[in-house]
Amino acid sequence: MIEPSGWFERRRLLNWTATGLMVASTAGVVIVLLLILGQVILQGLPALGVAFFTRPPLPDGSAGGGVAQAILGTLEMLIVGGVLAIPPAVATAIYLSEYGHGQLARVVRFSLDLLAGFPSIVIGVFVWAWLVREVVGDFSGLAGGVALAIIMIPIVARTVEETLRLVPDSLREASLALGVPRWKTIMLVVLPTARAGILTGIVLSMARAGGEAAPILLTALGSQFFNLNLLQPMAALPVQIYQDSRSPFDELHAQAWGVALVLIVLIALLSGLTRLILGRRLHALSR
């Protein structure tokens, strides 16, 4: 006999080693997150104050400036992006879940996947080459909004399509059986039933788009001034972090951490909120 006890020992040891490595990997992931979050909170908190939220930056990194113009810019571009992205994305989702079964639907789905897979810088370059250089002639908040819209469309379309598919067919059938036209069935029965999922898709896409730096840098460039004109360069929070971090001034570095904290809190709030809504809603739907 080959010594079975040694053999068992080896198998046990291997099993424990493998388990240990997996636990270590998981711990590593958690630790990295804690390190980054900790740093952002530690460095970001001292930068926050009334001026931070109410004033634009002061020249050459003098103390006392803020990032209010970037908060406004991010809001403006998110609104433009949302207005441009949500109607076509929801319509596409309706097409895919309610009408699309053939070749065309496959092409549309494939296009959405490709679009979602494009690096955001590519979308930035597209809008830069088209809107900034050919149409408007300058960096602009409008171009930033368009870039964000292109980033948001596949996210919204896919989330909404998935939610629409969760709406039970019995609801559609009940409505159709009452003689309600199909379009009214979709608008008055299917969409309202799925509204939590639609809202989630929209909020998620905004959380994603609001954190994008590269495409906004290439299209809206960033700015030190309050700006309500969509045809002029516009500031945004992520771009503010990038530009502050490249400046030589400690004051601006501190400000960058502050902006990072604000961004993370915003995104955590948004995704936490959607998790809450969606979790409860899906539960209700599946019952």
Add this chain to the structure above:
Amino acid sequence: MSSISVLDAGRAVAGSQHIVRGTYRGDRIFSVAVTVFAVGIPLLLVAIVLLMVLDALPSITRYGFGFLTSSTWDPATEQFGAAAFIYGTVVTSIVALLLAAPVGVGCALFLAEYAPLWVRGPIGFVIELLAAIPSVIYGLWGLFVLAPLMGRNLLVAAVILAIMILPTVAAVSREVLLAVPNTQRDSMLALGATRWETVQVAVLPYARAGIAGAAVLGLARALGETIAVAMVIGNSSTRISGSLFTPGYTMASAIADHFTDANSSIYFSALVEVALGLLLVAAIMTVLARVLVWSVARGPAGTAVGAETR
């Protein structure tokens, strides 16, 4: 009052179907409208590719293949070659994947095979959070925490990229592992195998293609990552050197660093060509990853597994 017979009801249903199909004008308009929007998606895609090809054409015709092999990027003499950018992209992405893949897959294995249920939720949330952090914040962290220790070079960029693609690799791998049928595990366990032997013999081989897909998705994300890389990679050299400790550029970070200088039309064209290259590689990888992941985890039609963690 006569009661309605089954036959009448049947006719009524047939009739209403007729109405639904043909008679309501609102239905026509509505279905045409949503179809038009849906067709707009592939058209948008075509428009993006077409415009970029057109804008890149001057550079493509002027430099040809030399664009890919030359590492001279000199606006003064209008000599543009992207070899150094391509090199930086490939090196940082591959090193990032080598760092992230074992950890990501290990984490996925833990979540799918080992972790008690009460741990899965919170760790899943941690992964989601990691995926949701904007890349500029990773860049900031890399610039002020890692760079003081390691300098600004290809290696730091790779480490930051590794952290950024970790959630992608982990989340997609986990989905793939969860799609492995339990009969695979049960039969191994029934034979008296340890947990690890079960994973090694029955789970991993089954999930191999899907895990490869997760890695490709991670790689695709690393290739296109811009701002975080631009913040830590150094942006100061266009020479190709064998060392990971030299500053450099990736294709994406070069675009972000140069776009404001693109005054001449050929400079602009060269930058668009770099972006076009990124687009093509990303498209190929998206398709490849989809095929790989689908071969294991066939989700509902049209849902790309892992796309939400991008």
